[in-house]
Amino acid sequence: MTFISYAQNFEDIRLWRALKQFENGFYIDVGANDPTHDSVTKAFYDRGWTGINVEPMQTYYDALCQQRPNDTTLQCVASDSADDLTLYGIPGTGLSTVDPATGQERTALGMDVHRQTVKARTLTSICEQHAQNRPIHFLKIDVEGHEETVLRGMDFATWRPWIILIETPWARDHTWEHLVTDAGYEAVLFDGINTWFLANEHLNLKPAFYIPPCNLDNFQLCQGHALSYPVSDADQQLAAALQRAEHAEAQLRAMQNSRAWKAIQKLKKALVRG
Structure with missing residues (x-):
């Protein structure tokens, strides 16, 4: 079966290469956003995997609940405490953030930023309630400048995602990487958008990250992917029917x-x- 990639930078292909031998796997998606567009987890859900989606934006939360009935979807943000936070929401994008500096920068750029109060939870509390001692095959974090606070709310001694991918800025001037490496993880890749980590006990998966996605991965880009070519109306209708x-x-x-x-x-x- 050809692998259909939905992620913006081939993240799902890299993950599938490392984890395809496991059935009924489990993921945590922090900053899940849209259930299909640029989704790292869509291809896995379609193959019977399930997981936890953490998404504060109402439209995306509703869509995830509707399209991912087997997942657990939480309308909150991950943080280092249960205090309410201000969300700088930017509708229709993946740029919403609870980081005040990032929110103010995007406001200054003229983006359509809406402030609202949102609930926060630690990843530890989320795992305690919903992971149920299952192996966490991968943890994806895309939180637009809020990474360190998310990581400080996770007990990596108890909960050990095999693979962690964290969206990071081009400058890669973050100060939080030690929170992951000190917890027993090795940084194995920067793909231009994400920094990838492997748990020390799963370094046997490292060869999956040696080369970039290629034709040997037997994948196709989903209809409408940013890197795919324009198609005719007939092709679009056929692709939609196939999807x-x-x-x-x-x-x-x-x-x-x-x-x-x-x-x-x-x-x-x-x-x-x-």
């Missing part, structure tokens, strides 16, 4: 992989034997 079919197939696989489905199948077999 709907793939989405339906993915939903069926996710349902078949669910505990409820498996329980029903066991009950049917028991009734037949009885």
Whole structure:
């Protein structure tokens, strides 16, 4: 099955290369944004994976709840405390932030910034409630300048994502990287947008990051991807129909992989034997 990439910088291809041998995997997406456009987790959800989406913007939260019924979606921001924070929301973009300096910069640039109060939670509390001792195969953080505060709210001694990818600025002048490396992670890649870390106990996955995504990964870009070429109306309609079919197939696989489905199948077999 050809891998359809939705992420803006091939992040999902790199992750799939490292993790495709695992079924029913689990992820945490902090700053999940749109469930499809530029999504790092969409391709995984379509293959039966599930996870936790942390997204404060109402429109994206609603879309995630509707399109990702098997995920846990939380309308909040991740932080180092449970104090309410001011969100500098920029509708229709992935540029919303709770970092005051970043919010003020984007206001000064003339962006359509809306301030609102949002709830905050630590990643530790989120994991305690929703991870349920499951292995966390990857943690993605895209929080527009709020990275250090998010990381300070995570107990990496207890919760050990195998792979962490954090969107970082071009200048890479961040001061928080030691919070990850001191917790037993190795920085293995900067891809131009994200810094990638591997847990020391999963350094066997490092070869997956040696080369950039290529044709050997057997992938296609999703319809409408920023790096794809323009297509005709007929091609767009065909691609949309194929996407709907793939989405339906993915939903069926996710349902078949669910505990409820498996329980029903066991009950049917028991009734037949009885």
